[in-house]
Amino acid sequence: MTLSIESLNLVKEAVKHKAQDLYLLPSKSYYRICYKYNNEFKFLRKMPKNDAQLIINQLKYVAKLDIAEHRRPQNGSFNLDDYPDTGFRIATLSDYESQESMVVRIIYSENTQRYFFPEQLNQLKNLATKRGLIVFSGPVGSGKTTTMYEIAKSLIPEKMVMTIEDPVEIKNSDFFQVQVNEQVQMSYEDLLKAALRHRPDVLIVGEIRDSKTAQVAIEAALSGHLVLATIHAKSTYGIIERFKQLGVETSQLQNTLNCICYQRLLPNIKYQLACLIDILVPQKKYDYQKSQYQNYYLWQNHLQNIYDLGYIDEKTFITYQEG
Numbered sequence: 481m482t483l484s485i486e487s488l489n490l491v492k493e494a495v496k497h498k499a500q501d502l503y504l505l506p507s508k509s510y511y512r513i514c515y516k517y518n519n520e521f522k523f524l525r526k527m528p529k530n531d532a533q534l535i536i537n538q539l540k541y542v543a544k545l546d547i548a549e550h551r552r553p554q555n556g557s558f559n560l561d562d563y564p565d566t567g568f569r570i571a572t573l574s575d576y577e578s579q580e581s582m583v584v585r586i587i588y589s590e591n592t593q594r595y596f597f598p599e600q601l602n603q604l605k606n607l608a609t610k611r612g613l614i615v616f617s618g619p620v621g622s623g624k625t626t627t628m629y630e631i632a633k634s635l636i637p638e639k640m641v642m643t644i645e646d647p648v649e650i651k652n653s654d655f656f657q658v659q660v661n662e663q664v665q666m667s668y669e670d671l672l673k674a675a676l677r678h679r680p681d682v683l684i685v686g687e688i689r690d691s692k693t694a695q696v697a698i699e700a701a702l703s704g705h706l707v708l709a710t711i712h713a714k715s716t717y718g719i720i721e722r723f724k725q726l727g728v729e730t731s732q733l734q735n736t737l738n739c740i741c742y743q744r745l746l747p748n749i750k751y752q753l754a755c756l757i758d759i760l761v762p763q764k765k766y767d768y769q770k771s772q773y774q775n776y777y778l779w780q781n782h783l784q785n786i787y788d789l790g791y792i793d794e795k796t797f798i799t800y801q802e803g
Contacts, residue, residue: 483542483560487535491584493524495563499586500621504532506579518747519621536572536582543570550580557647565589567649585621587649593626594754596746596786601627603759604741605634608682608708612738613701615688617713617722622744623755625649628684628708635682639706642678644671645686656680672696676703685709694726701736715775715803716742716758720768730768737762742779746800748791756782758803779803 483491490513494502499515504527506512511532513524537547543556557569567587574580595601607614608631616624629650632641636654643652646660646668656678658671668685669692675683676699688694688711701707713722719740723733739761745753758779762768780801787797 484534484538486531487538488560488562490535491560491568492562494584494586495566498588502584502586504536504582506532506575506577506581516621518751518753519745533580536580539570539582539584540572543568545570545572550574551578559651567651569647569649587625589650593623593630593745594748594752596748596754596756596791597782600757600759601630604631604739604757607738607761608632608635608706610738611701611704611706613697613707613709613736614738614741615719616708616710616741616743617715617719618710618743623753624710624743625686627741627743627755627757628710629655631708632682632684635706639681640679641682641684642675642680643684643686644668644675645684649686655684660686668693669696672700676700676705680705682706682708687711688726691726691728694723694728698728698732698736702732713742716740716760716777716779717774718742720762733768734762742776742803744800744803746786746792746796749793754791756786756800758782776803 494515497515497517499517501516503514504511505514511527511529513527515522515524540547542558545554545556551574554572557567559567566589569585569587571583572580616627618624629652635641641655643655643657648657648659660666660668660671668689672693673696683700683705685697685707688697688709697707697709711719711722713719720733739759741757741759743755743757746756748754758777760777783797783800786792
């Protein structure tokens, strides 16, 4: 997809900074151009309103959004020939004065993710050799999709891998990838049910959002599939609590969960983001009840280890104590 020089240069500038997000934010007489890097929000420069609005309209156009619609929020995605291994997701939202803002989320190739402890990824790959459910939680932009893809790639070509996402973030020709589209009755639940008839060995579910999707994911794991999924939870044990809120019984979790993981991308001392994972393999009934009393399994221990090893500074150590 081709962009104007101004739009392309702005995107290139964000990619050069290895930004996670690019922001075009309106104010009274200009737009603020900002980006998020290493989970820190940074101001880049001011931009005249007309210039910013032209860029917003062009990015909406390449993402197949309605450029005439400025009041309703819109979401979309696009790719650029200049960055074939990078994806771009955009979201628009107008303020109380009907001034449109835009956030561009930049999704880099899955090959770029670093791990503080590579053995954690290897542990997950080993757990993925048997059927069941592996569930990830963490904030938006914490590398969950990349980790799931890394695990699934280790099973190719012996296994058929199918992904269900909203939208597809990382294109991979070795996977069969489908995308949620509520307008034509293709919800996560609908696609999961269809996926089971497609007979994949491995299912990647972008997000378990509701009780119906949770139940179908449990059924898929019970019927012999490996299911990798994400769910909104603030901690490792919070995953179990979230499943219970969605109506999943403890007995169902005991019969399906291979492991639960909470992960974050933390800046190391070289100002590069690396992934730290808290992995719990539930083995006793106590593990399924512990969420009432404890948030994490070994998160603080891992954080202490990478601090003692000099991988992170004191500020990062303190900031991420609670995940």
